[in-house]
Amino acid sequence: MTHVQNVDGQGQLLIGERVSPISYHVAVERRGEGYTAKVEIQAPRDWLIRQGFETRATLVFASGERAELEHDGQLDVSDSISVILQAEPLEYTDRQKLIEAFPEAEGGVN
Numbered sequence: 001m002t003h004v005q006n007v008d009g010q011g012q013l014l015i016g017e018r019v020s021p022i023s024y025h026v027a028v029e030r031r032g033e034g035y036t037a038k039v040e041i042q043a044p045r046d047w048l049i050r051q052g053f054e055t056r057a058t059l060v061f062a063s064g065e066r067a068e069l070e071h072d073g074q075l076d077v078s079d080s081i082s083v084i085l086q087a088e089p090l091e092y093t094d095r096q097k098l099i100e101a102f103p104e105a106e107g108g109v110n
Contacts, residue, residue: 002030009104013041013069014058015051024059026102031091035098039067039087045079057085065101 005028013022027038041059054074059067069085092098099106 004028004030004035005105007102007104009062009102011062012060013043013051014060015048015053018051020051022059024061026105028098028102028105034094035092037090037092037098037102039069039090041069041085043083043085045075045077045081045083048075048083049077059087061101063101063103 007026007028009024009026011022011024013020022041022043024039024041029036029038039059053071055071057069059069061067067087067090069087071079071083071085075083090101092101
């Protein structure tokens with residue numbers, strides 16, 4: 001696996017019925033002929049708790065594609081003030097499919 005690019009994007013975080021704008025980070029890696037995208041967000045613990053977050057949320061990318069984000073266990077006030085939520089790696093068979101999901105990656109992915 002070869003690291004290709006890091007990009008940031010803007011999406012919507014769905015927690016229950018609540019929708020909030022949020023920035024996300026994507027690390028793109030080349031895998032044979034395809035690509036793997038590792039997505040994460042960083043958010044304030046107290047804000048997540050106020051939104052009703054427990055262990056999972058849905059991130060909606062600008063492209064409309066979705067990814068489930070998870071926290072390791074139930075989030076509570078004993079967790080770090082800044083919380084990282086991660087999705088399972090997303091697999092794309094070619095560059096075009098990756099760029100459709102993450103248009104912000106277009107300039108740096110070959």
